[in-house]
Amino acid sequence: MSATEPRTSIIDAVKTPLGFLVLGLPVVDGTVASLALGLQDYRPHLIWTIILSIPLFMLIVVVLAAWRPEALRGDRPLQESNANQLASDLFLALDGALSNLEPAERAEAWLTVADVITTGSKGSVSYFTFCSAVASRLTVLASVSRRSLNTRGPIRPTTTQP
Amino acid sequence: MNVFVFQSVPDKLNLREQDAISEGQKDTWCATRYRSDMKPGDIVFFWMAGDEYFRGLYGWGNIISTPYIKPGWDSHGVDVIYKCKFKKPIMARSLREDKELSGMLIFRAPQATNFLLEAAQAKRLNRLIKDHGEITPSLEEVKR
Numbered sequence: 001m002s003a004t005e006p007r008t009s010i011i012d013a014v015k016t017p018l019g020f021l022v023l024g025l026p027v028v029d030g031t032v033a034s035l036a037l038g039l040q041d042y043r044p045h046l047i048w049t050i051i052l053s054i055p056l057f058m059l060i061v062v063v064l065a066a067w068r069p070e071a072l073r074g075d076r077p078l079q080e081s082n083a084n085q086l087a088s089d090l091f092l093a094l095d096g097a098l099s100n101l102e103p104a105e106r107a108e109a110w111l112t113v114a115d116v117i118t119t120g121s122k123g124s125v126s127y128f129t130f131c132s133a134v135a136s137r138l139t140v141l142a143s144v145s146r147r148s149l150n151t152r153g154p155i156r157p158t159t160t161q162p
Numbered sequence: 163m164n165v166f167v168f169q170s171v172p173d174k175l176n177l178r179e180q181d182a183i184s185e186g187q188k189d190t191w192c193a194t195r196y197r198s199d200m201k202p203g204d205i206v207f208f209w210m211a212g213d214e215y216f217r218g219l220y221g222w223g224n225i226i227s228t229p230y231i232k233p234g235w236d237s238h239g240v241d242v243i244y245k246c247k248f249k250k251p252i253m254a255r256s257l258r259e260d261k262e263l264s265g266m267l268i269f270r271a272p273q274a275t276n277f278l279l280e281a282a283q284a285k286r287l288n289r290l291i292k293d294h295g296e297i298t299p300s301l302e303e304v305k306r
Contacts, residue, residue, distance in 0.1 A: 102236060
């Protein structure tokens with residue numbers, strides 16, 4: 001085993017925030033323990049610090065896993081503001097062409113875009129969250145609603161109410 | 163020749179009803195997408211959207227006109243003639259279990275009306291319908 005291998009494995013271990021936390025805990029506790037050996041007056045406090053740091057560390061990991069799991073993995077979530085920007089740009093680029101269609105056809109086209117980008121089988125949770133935000137913004141910009149869509153099926157003559 | 167799936171919602175045309183898809187009867191369906199690909203002779207499978215227990219294919223027919231629009235219509239339309247109503251519908255769940263057919267756009271775009279099938283999908287779908295003991299259209303001219 002070469003001398004660089006342990007260093008490489010340590011660097012690999014701290015590539016994610018979770019790895020950094022796991023590695024940081026023994027380093028901090030080791031430092032505090034060595035201080036406790038030399039500083040007799042503060043020893044009880046330092047030992048309690050070591051003891052309490054373990055459940056505190058576990059609590060931090062559990063809370064992050066529950067609320068921001070992507071933070072433990074080091075993923076940066078795609079921000080909603082980016083989703084709105086992308087939706088606005090897509091709308092700006094395509095609505096001119098789609099407005100050439102009949103209003104119902106244009107509405108169906110935008111709803112199809114919204115459906116397709118939110119129903120893929122591949123992609124991370126953050127990707128789908130981002131796509132859902134894009135889809136939601138697109139339907140607002142295009143002023144379309146699923147309820148008003150009347151194109152699925154045969155064309156039937158509209159009956160005029162007396 | 164192209165192969166399409168046209169989707170209906172029960173509120174507009176309930177394909178489970180006895181008189182829906184009467185063989186030999188003509189009808190005009192909305193043609194919102196792939197209009198330039200639609201031409202007489204193309205094959206159309208009729209799909210009903212909705213709950214999982216009735217969502218699926220109910221029959222097939224042929225396109226008999228090019229798409230056109232009339233005043234008062236919400237969208238373009240295309241004339242079709244119904245050729246076959248299945249004895250039992252081919253349910254969506256059985257299609258979704260098939261590797262080739264699970265990629266059909268109809269599973270990802272439930273708001274759309276017209277879907278153009280790829281040649282491999284069309285042939286696989288025909289095979290599956292045949293396996294269900296139903297009459298199938300001839301796909302010899304399908305190239306896409």
